[in-house]
Structures are given as structure tokens and as C-alpha cells.
Amino acid sequence: MNYPEHEQRPHTLRLRRLGIDTYQEAVIYMRRDCHVCRAEGFEAQTRVEVHLNGRMLVATLNVVDSELLAPDEAGLSEAAWRRLNARPGDVVALAHLAPLESLRHVRAKVYGHKLAGDAVQAIVSDVAAGLYSDIELAAFITACAGARLDLGETIALTRAMIEVGERLSWNYPPVVDKHCVGGLPGNRTTLIVVPIVAAFGLTMPKTSSRAITSPAGTADVMETLTEVKLDVPAMRRVVEREGGCIVWGGAMRLSPADDVLIRVERPLDLDSEGQLVASILSKKVAAGSSHVVIDIPVGETAKVRSTQAAQTLSALLVEVGHAVGLTVHTVITDGAQPVGRGIGPALEARDVLAVLRQEADASADLRERALRLAGTVLAFAPGISPGEGARLAREILEDGRAWNKFEAICAAQGGLRELPVAAYMHVVKAVQSGRVTEIDNRRLARVAKLAGAPRAPAAGLKLHTPLGLTVEKGQPLFTVHAETPGELAYALNYVALQPGIVYVEAET
């Protein structure tokens, strides 16, 4: 086969910074009449390889028909600009993206075929390299959603996700971790468990995620108290000094494929059991953990809705963990209502501080949950029984060692911060007297998100009435916090359209 000679000469354009923020999507802007579009037949939505100084990314083309750019210039979305480390005037080389062979496997999965190990590897590797467009990611996520990944596929996905990322190692085994599968607003036990376990003397290098579909992830909550965007050397210094840390995992590329998938899972609000397990366990292995406790809250409006579903998920976590060399203990907990009182980054952080400082009005449910999990983690230590673990955990919290350790960890991560307070609040009141018989976690989380959480750290809501409480008509049920008037109005509009989020049953 003879190739035409011109294939050897790459097409180039000079970069101009347009300052357009598309969130994480890589977009390239080129004039319709530029020589590259004309020679390559590029049009809007073409997937283009962009090369600069040995770096490559794939961007979606937006075609410019105006004077925003000169014909020999190209622009990039801010995400692409940062990933290429570009400077104005840099010359980029451009080419068609070769057809992605791994998409064949995604299509096969969509049509109901089982994914083999090498197919999963090919997909995950292309995803981590940023070669998939957002709609291709959406198709892959949807094809795996629900319970469409079997055990073998889930193990393959977990292994593939581990392989494409960094992997930490630590000198003091066992290296322990804890995780909550989520769905329960306010369940911020990590910030209490880590200082207890580290104060005891186990190594707990905790990497947490930001919210995917919830009003706050652990990293979002910790970020209101201290710096969480640490790189691996900085994290290592904190753990070597204090025995534990709570940092954002996304900054250290422990699971780069997962970081990409989350960007599309979040707006779709879709969860997949197999992807959930792969996402959790791949990050634990990458963080260098050997033993993990996983909290599975069960409740009608939690992520896991029945004890049976929790048991299925538990078995899958233990089995996949075993396949990738992790000892997994699961704890199935009550997920009927939010934990603590705050929902949203700063409001949840406030609940955590009250428990750690043993304030009189600290939330008992948050404290007891954290102690149960900390006790289970401590039982990973040689010679410690579960009962002894629970006793030790309580002792460490009550004698102030946990709070001292938390302060030390925050100091090591960059210093303890003042919590932000929302500028706009509105109290939602009971429309009749009676007993609080139901709390809809999902709709409550939606209210907090509409109010701006987790992007706006002070936003969210504070719940005043736990399940079972008797209230009078006009008594406050919850207070919505927002940083802007628009978001407050938006959240309250939803509350008005969805009565009974906190359901008060009239007493007869």
C-alpha cells in the first residue's frame, strides 16, 4: 500500500486563549476556513487529536465562523488548555482521532454480550486517556448500570482501573481504610474515624471523593476545614507524621478512569453496582490499603433500599476485594434518615466538630455510627477483638485524643479553617401538628443541591426534627441555607412543589 506523501506533514495552528470554561470537556475552536479544517474535512463535533510538546489530548471541535480567531489560530476550552499546559502562541499539531477499537466492546456490551478481561482493559485504558467523548462515556455507563456487570466483569473492571492509575505503598502494615457506599445525607463518619484510628496507631491514608450525586462528598466537607488537594509527596508527609490524613483522591490520579467516568455519572445521576464496587475497591488498592471496612446504610430512600440488596452488595464487595488482595469487612447500618443535622459541606463539618469536641448538643447518631465503624477498623489490628475495638474507640474519642489528632492532621494538611456561613436562609415550618413519621433522604438531598451544595460550601440545609419527634404547627422542620438569592428561591420552589419531604402525620 502506498501512502500519499502529505500524510507525513502534520497540520498546525497557533493557540489563542479564549477563556471558555466547559467544565472538564476538552473542546477545540477552529475557523471553518482554516487550512486544517479544509484539508482534513473537519466539521463541528469532529474528534481531533491535539499534540503539544509531547502531550496529547482528544478534543471535540467547535467551528468558528467569526473573528474570534484568525484563520491560522485555534482556541481551547480551559480544561484542555490546562491539561496541555499551553501558553498563548504555542503551535499545536492536529489530526483526526483514529477510530477507537475499544468502542466495539462497548457496543457489544450494549447489545447484551459479556465483557472479557481484555475488552474491559481496552475500554478503561482509552477512558483514562481521555479518548472517549461525553456521549460515549454515557453509553458505557448506561450499558453497565443496574446489575448488568456480573462478578467476572466487575473483577475485570476493578483490576483494569487499578492498572491505569498510580499505586501507593506504605511501610507499616496493616494499612486500613473505611468507606461508605453513600446515599445517606450527613453521614460524615470518616472525619471522626480517621483521627481515632490514627491516634490508636494504625496507618490510615484516607483518600476521599467529592460528591457524585449527593450534596456533599467527604472531600467537600473536609475542604471547608482544611486543604484537601494534596499531591502524593505531601500526603505521604502528613501520613508519616500523623498516621492518617483525609485528602481528595482525585488530585492524585489513583483511579484516573474513575475520575473521568464520574464526570458523566454525576449529571446522569446513575449508579451501577459493578462500577460502584470497582470504583471503591480500585481506589483502596491504589491507596495501598490492605484492610477496609465498608459501611452500607439501608433505608427506603438511601442508595441501598433493602437488607437483601445490602447483602448482595456486601458479598460482591468481599468477593471482588478478595480477588484483588483486599480484606473487606462490611457493616450494614440503618439508613432511614440523615445522620447528624447538617446537609451540605460546611453544615456537615459543623456536626463533625461538635462530636470531636464532645459538645453538649453533638449529634448522638453521628457519634455512635462513627464509633461502631472505628471499632471495626481497630479490630484489624493484631490481637484486638471487635468488642475491644469498640471500647478503645470510645475511650480515644472521650479522652480528647481524637480531637487532638484531628487538629494535628488539619495542621499538617495546611491549617484548620473557619467554617463559612450562608448569606441567605429560610426556615421551612410544619403545616400541621403531629409526629415526624417519614424523611425522604433523596428529596432532602435534592433540596440541598438546588440550594447550591456542594459547589457552594456554605449551602445546604439543617434538619431540626429527627424521625419520631412530635412537632407543633409552625415549628421549624428544616432551614435552607444558600449563598445566592437565586439558589434559595430555586430550592424553596422545589420544596413547595414536593410537600412531605419531612412528613408530619397528624396525631389522632
Next chain:
Amino acid sequence: MNYPEHEQRPHTLRLRRLGIDTYQEAVIYMRRDCHVCRAEGFEAQTRVEVHLNGRMLVATLNVVDSELLAPDEAGLSEAAWRRLNARPGDVVALAHLAPLESLRHVRAKVYGHKLAGDAVQAIVSDVAAGLYSDIELAAFITACAGARLDLGETIALTRAMIEVGERLSWNYPPVVDKHCVGGLPGNRTTLIVVPIVAAFGLTMPKTSSRAITSPAGTADVMETLTEVKLDVPAMRRVVEREGGCIVWGGAMRLSPADDVLIRVERPLDLDSEGQLVASILSKKVAAGSSHVVIDIPVGETAKVRSTQAAQTLSALLVEVGHAVGLTVHTVITDGAQPVGRGIGPALEARDVLAVLRQEADASADLRERALRLAGTVLAFAPGISPGEGARLAREILEDGRAWNKFEAICAAQGGLRELPVAAYMHVVKAVQSGRVTEIDNRRLARVAKLAGAPRAPAAGLKLHTPLGLTVEKGQPLFTVHAETPGELAYALNYVALQPGIVYVEAET
């Protein structure tokens, strides 16, 4: 519930035309520091309602951090600009998109639940109104792909798609139509069937689609010969004068939901049986047809791969057709190799002209397929048996009435055009002597697409060697046609990486 007063005042910005072409995606550009972003908490990727002069659309926000816009200005992607009929300086009102209730049904479908009729209606209505983002569309398409829609869901989807669109009616029953489910390059029988049927005297108001995943759709091929973007009144004039037409259906909003879904199906290259049936039949009902012949080519590399799959699809088409008042006859045909010689808009048009003009080297397989389908359509006429239909179809082609009618239809649609010819060609030759034993339709179609088809009308390829032919080493197998050198190189690169697209088996 008390609403804050400021909710009543909508936020506004002045429009500035940026001239950014995002294909069909609606994007709005706003300064990060504008009062709307600040008050509403808008950030990149927020879904924003844009109101102008009683029109509304939903756009995805891209945030601008530069002087592209003044703080009181907003920009729109060209697709959004056109849909709002905007002019520079127009003032748009902006609001958060209220959460889409219909996405709840999409999620339920992803998790394996059956879609009820009202759920399908809610989804299709929101899709047609442009309220879904591209990744939400991708999730819906993927959730329905393969055979995940059952009969009831498929009927519901077909009905919902009919309801959201326009619906034509005609005075002369029966109103007939034909359709091919696709996957067979070059199968351009419509351009031969319509003039035969119209010359006979039946009404055949044919609306065709552009390519979704193939190198050319019927509308793309017809467009190289005459105008196809007719509105409903213009189409009606053509049909009233000539008894038939071949126009692009997308211009007349017969199935606006399908038009939106196709935009995402196309890059995903995914087909769903239920969506295929709904897409085909909803457009036939909308076009006012009462009787339809559907060609289902079967071949290892065609869209339908086995006779059994063809029979399943056939039964579904007949049953769903019956449910929506259409008489459907299916014809299962051989799909082992491309029909005719050309693949790509102008190259396929050339094959059609040769058959209609009865040129000596006209492709016999294209002619015989077209005659079989035309005969089946003619048998819808009162008193005509299938055998008689076949005989009449051949007579009308051979005595020149079909060509005369085709010329008349083209004249009525805007005049017959000269076919474009590609500027760049490359002959791919046999690497050994032997017999052509396999032709991979899918990879051949990919070559034509990489060469620029269907966007570049002259691009594609011409196949010189049908199945069974004996060839010498060095003999031409096919010629790749492209309008740009970049696309030619790109297609040839793929050919080099994928040997055996036209497979020559050495004779022993």
C-alpha cells in the same frame, strides 16, 4: 410557603453573536462575573432555560473568563441562535432548568424496569422539546438499545413519536411507501421504486433520511441530483403534480423526537430494534402513508445478520404497524454484499441513473432489487396480484416511463443537477490472485465514511469486484474517492490497517 420577592424578576442579558458552530447542541456563553451567574449560582455545564420573544430552549452553559463578552452580554451557539431566531442585541431572559421529571423514567429503564405508555410520552415530549442534554439522550438510547424494548414499549414509543410531530394527509388512497432497514451500502432502490410507482399512478410521497451511521442516506444521494430540503407545501405541490417525490424528512419535523435522537445515535453508532421500528413507522404514519413495503437485507455484515433476526424484526414491524394503523409488507433480501458499485452519495446516484436510463453497464443487482420492491408496492393497488405487480414494474422501467417520471420529479423539486466528481482517488489492488470470497460491508462503509462520505458528496468508493469474481494479483479491487487529501490519506491508512475488507482467497 413564602417565596422571596426576587424570584419574580427574570434575569436578562443582551445577545452578542459569537459565530460558534457546535453542530446541533445548544450552548449559551456567559461571563463568570455577570449578575446572572452570580445571582443564580450558574457554572459550566448548568442547563439554562433561554427565553426570547415567546420561544424557549434549553442550553448548556459555557462560562467565559475573558473579553469575548461584556458582563451584560450572552452568546449562543449557532444552532441555538437559529432556533431562537435571534438578532444581535436581543434581550434574553434566563432561568435554571427545572428538574426534568421524565428522567426518572429513563433511570427506571436503565435499571431494568418496563416503560409504561405515559412514561414514554413524557420522555419523547421532553426529547422533542430539546430539554435533554446529549449525555441524557445517550443514556436513553443506550437503555433502549439491543432488544431492551418489548412490543408494548415499542408501540408506545411509536405512538409518542407520532404525537409530537406534524402529520400529513393525502386525497388519493392508498398512499404507499417503501423503506429499507439499512446496513447495505449502495442499496439505493428508492430512487428507482418511486418513479415506477408514481408512473403507475399510485401516490408515493417519500420522505427519506440522511445517513445515520452509513456513508450515505437516500436523502444524501438524492441531494446530489436535485433539491431535497422542501417544506410541506412544496412537497405537496410536487406530489400533486407527479404522484411522488423523494425529499428529506428532517426538514419537515415529521418526527422531531427522532430528529433529536439521531443526532446522538449517529456518533454512537448504536442501533436499537425498538427505536428502529418506532423511527421507521412513526415517520410513515406522519407522512400520511397507509401501506408500506419494508426491505430487510440479511447478511453477516449487514445490519440484520440472520434470517431468524430478520423474521423477528419483520414480525415486530407488522405488529407495531397494525397497532398504529399501517399495513406493512416485509421483503427479506440477500445482504451479503453491497448493491450496485458505488458507496457514497454521488457514486450511488451514478448507479441509479445507469439503471433508470437502462445503460448497458447498469448494475443488474440494483435493478432486480428495485423491481422486486416496486412490484410488491404495486400489489397494494386494488386488483393487482404480486406477480402482476412485478411484471408491471419491469414494463414501466423498460419502456422508459420510470426515467421520464424521475426527470419530472427532479424538475418539480428544483431541477436535475450535474453529479460532483472527487478530486482525489486511489485504487486499492489485490495483493494476490484468487477468488473474492468475502466482502465486509461494515468495514467498507467505514472506508467510505473516513474518505468523507456523506458530508463530502463526491467521496466514497467504487467497488470493482463482486463476490465470486476471480482476480489477478494487482487487479483493482476498489477505488477510494475523496474531496481532500487528508481524508484520502485517512481512509487509506484504515485500509492498510484492516487487510481483507475485500477478501481474495488464493485458488489451489
